[in-house]
Amino acid sequence: MQIRDYILRRLMVLPLLIIGTSIIVFVLTRVGGSPIGIYLSHEMGPEQVQQIRERFHLDDPLPVQYFYWAQGVLSGDFGWSGVSAAPVTAVFPSKLAATMELAIASGIVAVVLGIWMGTVAGARRNKWPDHVIRVVSIAGASLPLFWFAIVLLIVFWVHLGWFPIGRSDPVIFDSIAHPTGFYTIDALIALSPRAFWDAIWHLILPAIALGYGATAIVARMMRSSLVEELQEDYVEAARAKGLPERLVLKRHARRNALIPTVTVIGLTFGFLLQGTVVAEIIFRWPGLGRWMADAVLRGDQATIMAYVMFASILFLFVNLVVDVVYAYLDRRVVLGE
Amino acid sequence: MLTNLEEHDAIVRAPDVIASVRDLKIHFRGKRGMVHAVDGISFDIRDGETLGLVGETGCGKSVTARAFLRLVQTPPGVYAGGSITFRPRRVCDDCSGVGCRECDGTGRVAAHCPACGGKGCRTCGGTGEETVDLLSIPDAQMRALRGNRIAMIFQDPGKALNPGLTVRDQISEVFLQHRTAEILAAAGVSPNDVLLRRQASQKSRAFEKMLLAVPPLRSGRNRVDAALDTMVADALAQTQIPNPRKVMDRYPHELSGGMRQRVMIAQALACNPDLLIADEPTTALDVTVQARILELIRELQQRHKTAVLYISHDLSLVRRVCDRVMVMYAGRVAETATSQQLFRRPTHPYTRGLLGALPGRGAHRGRLAAIDGTVPELVDPPAACRFVGRCPDEVAACSRTDPPMVEIEPEHAAACFVHAPPGKAAATRPVRTP
Ligand SMILES: Nc1ncnc2c1ncn2[C@@H]1O[C@H](COP(=O)(O)OP(=O)(O)OP(=O)(O)O)[C@@H](O)[C@H]1O
Ligand code: SF4
Ligand SMILES: [Mg+2]
Ligand SMILES: [Zn+2]
Ligand SMILES: [Zn+2]
Numbered sequence: 001m002q003i004r005d006y007i008l009r010r011l012m013v014l015p016l017l018i019i020g021t022s023i024i025v026f027v028l029t030r031v032g033g034s035p036i037g038i039y040l041s042h043e044m045g046p047e048q049v050q051q052i053r054e055r056f057h058l059d060d061p062l063p064v065q066y067f068y069w070a071q072g073v074l075s076g077d078f079g080w081s082g083v084s085a086a087p088v089t090a091v092f093p094s095k096l097a098a099t100m101e102l103a104i105a106s107g108i109v110a111v112v113l114g115i116w117m118g119t120v121a122g123a124r125r126n127k128w129p130d131h132v133i134r135v136v137s138i139a140g141a142s143l144p145l146f147w148f149a150i151v152l153l154i155v156f157w158v159h160l161g162w163f164p165i166g167r168s169d170p171v172i173f174d175s176i177a178h179p180t181g182f183y184t185i186d187a188l189i190a191l192s193p194r195a196f197w198d199a200i201w202h203l204i205l206p207a208i209a210l211g212y213g214a215t216a217i218v219a220r221m222m223r224s225s226l227v228e229e230l231q232e233d234y235v236e237a238a239r240a241k242g243l244p245e246r247l248v249l250k251r252h253a254r255r256n257a258l259i260p261t262v263t264v265i266g267l268t269f270g271f272l273l274q275g276t277v278v279a280e281i282i283f284r285w286p287g288l289g290r291w292m293a294d295a296v297l298r299g300d301q302a303t304i305m306a307y308v309m310f311a312s313i314l315f316l317f318v319n320l321v322v323d324v325v326y327a328y329l330d331r332r333v334v335l336g337e
Numbered sequence: 338m339l340t341n342l343e344e345h346d347a348i349v350r351a352p353d354v355i356a357s358v359r360d361l362k363i364h365f366r367g368k369r370g371m372v373h374a375v376d377g378i379s380f381d382i383r384d385g386e387t388l389g390l391v392g393e394t395g396c397g398k399s400v401t402a403r404a405f406l407r408l409v410q411t412p413p414g415v416y417a418g419g420s421i422t423f424r425p426r427r428v429c430d431d432c433s434g435v436g437c438r439e440c441d442g443t444g445r446v447a448a449h450c451p452a453c454g455g456k457g458c459r460t461c462g463g464t465g466e467e468t469v470d471l472l473s474i475p476d477a478q479m480r481a482l483r484g485n486r487i488a489m490i491f492q493d494p495g496k497a498l499n500p501g502l503t504v505r506d507q508i509s510e511v512f513l514q515h516r517t518a519e520i521l522a523a524a525g526v527s528p529n530d531v532l533l534r535r536q537a538s539q540k541s542r543a544f545e546k547m548l549l550a551v552p553p554l555r556s557g558r559n560r561v562d563a564a565l566d567t568m569v570a571d572a573l574a575q576t577q578i579p580n581p582r583k584v585m586d587r588y589p590h591e592l593s594g595g596m597r598q599r600v601m602i603a604q605a606l607a608c609n610p611d612l613l614i615a616d617e618p619t620t621a622l623d624v625t626v627q628a629r630i631l632e633l634i635r636e637l638q639q640r641h642k643t644a645v646l647y648i649s650h651d652l653s654l655v656r657r658v659c660d661r662v663m664v665m666y667a668g669r670v671a672e673t674a675t676s677q678q679l680f681r682r683p684t685h686p687y688t689r690g691l692l693g694a695l696p697g698r699g700a701h702r703g704r705l706a707a708i709d710g711t712v713p714e715l716v717d718p719p720a721a722c723r724f725v726g727r728c729p730d731e732v733a734a735c736s737r738t739d740p741p742m743v744e745i746e747p748e749h750a751a752a753c754f755v756h757a758p759p760g761k762a763a764a765t766r767p768v769r770t771p
Binding site: 232233234236237238239240241242243244247251252255256259 | 406483484489497501502514515601
């Protein structure tokens, strides 16, 4: 099968998966309690409460409620976000941009650093670089994110004051326009080096905190698959051709070692998104994770549904991308089997 | 280059010897002690000959073969002693490798001794030819020989080709590594063009590749690629692959086993090596394909007069293909002879056992399984004949010392106290090249 046909086929199944997910999540949130609390205030009397119940169809059976919700979603209405006191769709884009910027930054940290660390460790197996990297990655895989994030915060923000928290300096934020919501990109569009450095500066701590665990996973996967590839006959054959060790490693072994690593990177992205909740709370990053945490605490079901829908669509999409990249790297994979 | 002249006089005196192994010892550090995988073997490979290397599994054939390319992994391996001297050739100036009368059709001529420039001096023993010790030259010099002057064909082409690279990519690498000047000449590019010269020797870094992809520089890059494609296609055509230009774009898994082995052969012979090491090149193939691959190796070997070290389990194949045969047992040489001598008059009891295992004498398909017992543990072996315990003709002397190699007739020597007694032959006639 051609890669293109395969992608098309996968894309066609996608809506079914999304509808299924939405039903499950809808039912689960409703089972957890009525969403009415977010709309009430102390001044309301019983009649007003009843009015709200009717307005949001809260007395109807669950399938009917789901139907109303789905109808709204299809017409672009995800409901009212109680925690933001605004429609979900009005708040969502800027939160999404904040989260994606953080997740991508930590993803870059994890991929670049993880592959590099794994390559060095695998190529110098049982030498000192391997031992150092092993300690670093065991720590990364086992330290809880919140703990590591708080340590970074205390050391680099509280004590040393090298890095700020939050997402940007308010003055600098106001000095440029924000068409994309990705502050690094906005700064580049505005050709403002000051805003760009400010955005990067704010990103560093949360990206390292969030990316460390993923870096460790990628590095360990890369190391073990590289060690395995280096035992293969074709590596010896490459040496027998007279290639220098640099090319034996880069062109032959590392390329094939990347295949299993790519799968792990895809899974890691899901892991990163989960982590954004903790990282955003600790570093006061105004993204979806913190929004979602607030929503959960206050029973804001419209916001929860929006977040979960986003997360599941993203996850399905990432999986697709991983499969395609995997197929591209490993020509032996027969797609669709 | 030559470090210890006395030890290497065999190769220096005999102009037809292209590689000479002396007292080679390769050990492996194991849990229970040193495994003496190769334990003091000596032999010569002559120019243009096919030397067969046979023996049961685990007797050190592959380790010996890898030592020529210095590819034994260290650790766990240890080069514990001995030397491999080698006389590399260079491309003939008169025909630039095509083959002419000057070079006897081989496309290769002797490389001048770097110490005297070919006039003859003490280093080269007066021959004026370059001789190197493969176990002591620097890594860079070793790499320049690998795949260029000494090439290797591996047992399983399905594993020895990189699954992620096309046939073109894999064969190109050999040319890029060893034939940069020829690529540039064929592409009509000045050797002073740094960017393209780096491309044609696969030294380009990422930013250089990006530079080479933009229009003014791209045409030069494309010319280099086209020249390279032609060289790769020619190499493939030599192995009678139909439609080489199409095969070039294939990945190994898209080819049959026989085709893959042809690709391996094309890759190994791409630079017209002086010595080809074929480690069981047909074992992993279908029986029907085996014969054709064997013929192909034989034909190419004769056309280029390449010396071949041919490793096999299969004595009937060895008989068909090899000029001389060396029988190895447990890290030692048991017997060396011309093919005819070996089959007409096998001397060492081990050789006789192997021949007894040939088809038609009650054993299965030429495998060396008909001798009772197995190869002994090679961990710290005592001084004794390695065949003690399995040998039908054993005497008391066998367990006391190592039997020396003794010449029985010209070109034929064996290490056995009973069948090649040291007293007579060795005393009167000193052992020439075993
Ligand atoms: N990488 C290694 N590590 C440890 N020991 C090794 C290694 N390679 C080879 N040996 C030892 O060297 C001995 C000889 O191995 P070798 O591969 O040369 O055998 P062979 O004659 O090629 O056998 P086969 O016919 O099975 O290919 C083996 O018995 C093994 O004990
Ligand atoms: S030396 Fe002795 S044990 Fe060894 S092969 Fe000869 S007879 Fe057999
Ligand atoms: Mg072997
Ligand atoms: Zn010539
Ligand atoms: Zn000289």
